[in-house]
């Protein structure tokens with residue numbers, strides 16, 4: 001699951017980005033509203049967390065623009081205001097939910113999970129393959145009915161492979177789906193994670209085709 005975070009407050013942005021990554025989401029953080037449109041056009045996001053009080057282009061304008069562009073992704077507003085009129089305006093403009101600052105991080109996580117779950121498209125159903133079962137919203141993995149503990153990157157790679165079960169996925173595609181913008185990717189990183197996943201799920205769980213990529217057999 002990939003989240004776009006738009007927040008101009010550096011301290012809050014940094015802590016939200018770190019907290020969401022700890023929860024195993026890929027997060028891209030923008031400090032202003034102007035690049036949101038091109039970011040949404042270039043990358044498929046599962047959720048937008050949008051601060052209303054942004055410099056230059058206000059959050060409400062960003063929200064109206066993306067709904068005018070027919071972007072369907074769920075939007076969670078962050079707002080310092082808490083008058084009823086502001087909340088109604090935000091919901092009328094196409095937001096799905098809002099949080100008034102200051103808020104507890106646990107509440108943010110709960111809202112994020114609820115929105116991802118409510119979104120209810122194919123992405124929200126449990127993914128299966130090679131005896132593995134993965135719930136992309138609750139971020140849980142079972143293998144032979146045992147709950148597994150995976151790192152964020154292991155989880156992200158496994159999720160992409162299971163979404164494409166039966167098809168080979170290139171290393172570049174796995175890197176792109178696993179790393180947020182600006183993160184350093186070591187050249188053998190994907191191989192390292194694939195080898196860890198094989199140790200856990202058995203060597204037959206993931207096939208390699210040299211020069212093509214990896215797949216979980218159907």
Ligand code: CA
Pocket residue numbers: 007008009051052053054
């Ligand atoms: Ca702000």
